Amino acid sequence: MTIKAVVFDFGGVLIDWNREYLYKHLIPDDTERRWFFDNVCKMEWVVQQDGGQTIEEGTAELIAVYPEHEALIRAFYARWPEMVSGAMEEGVALVDRLEAAGVPLFGLTNWSAETFPYAWERFDVLRKFREIVVSGRVGLVKPDPQIFGLMRTEIERHLPGIAPDELVFIDDNLKNAQAATALGWHGVHYTGALDTETKLRALNLPI
Template sequence: MSIKAVVFDFGGVLIDWSPEYLYRTLIPDETERRWFLTDVCAMDWVIQQDGGQTIVEGTAELIAKFPEHETLIRAFYERWHEMIAGVLDDGIATLEKLDSAGVPLFGLTNWSAETFPYAWENFPVLRRFKDIVVSGRVKLVKPDPAIFAEMVKRVESHLPGIQPAELVFIDDDRKNAEAATALGWHGVHHTSAAKTDAKLRELGLPV
């Protein structure tokens, strides 16, 4: 089967997001900062908001556990936009080559429903996608097979009858790419644009 559509993750593939960008200024000591982002504002906590929990609820829960770090915890979402450095030019270049060749593009991202509007307003490249599944809106997160099923449903509305083997999914998180592969997609673990482009070319895509 030939590839009929490509699905992109956003953070780490197209958009340069990292809590480090904010917390380097708030916690200059690297050891202390590493502890805070591993044990307090950890990714497991972020995923709760990405899965649909409100920022108010998530923040309150974490402050209850770590009251001595209230100011730093509140900063996570109050200054969330400072964690975005911009777009990743090499990832955007891959997207643009596919788009120019007429390959249908879709987005599948773990992202809070409350913060995603900032990205939508500030990164016009997101309007290139025919549809985007935002985890916080559907209350499902990668690598749950259910969110991939939701993505297939959205793609099918544009490309009736499409099969998993006709889809590519690009994600910088290995477990998400592997989840797509386990469902019959072509999961691509994005570690560099050059390697991703090479894999896409192997699949017959014009990059």
């Protein structure tokens, strides 16, 4: 078996993004904050922006439902950079080692088109990828098989004729890794750099 390319997710693998970093200051009480995440600024709502809805539209829709939480809702994207603590060095080290070994690298991320430029400007690791598919730009989100299809099309521009079983996809979301596996890729659920490194070595990657 020969792996010809590795595709990385970004958030939770290479970049540390977490709503808690901002809202633990805005809503100090753990129970209240959890209620807010479970009922107002839910991940399902975040995914709408990751899928291409504008921040302005998403914010307005949510405020219309929860007008009493307007200030907290507006803070989500107005202060979005405060949810990003920095690069995840162990994940970045994996990228560096694969790059040094000459393995072609690609990126597939669920990310708002409006906030992705912030990450692009600040994290040099993103420039190591030959192509990056950003969900907010293409109007599709993982685990939709169509976004994996778009990723494969981009990969084939560099590696014509590449087969699904010659691709590895690394994501901290188990459902996304499973979606890649269902398409014939080697989906790797990222739970830490050491475990992922072990899985990559089992696939005969030079790491």
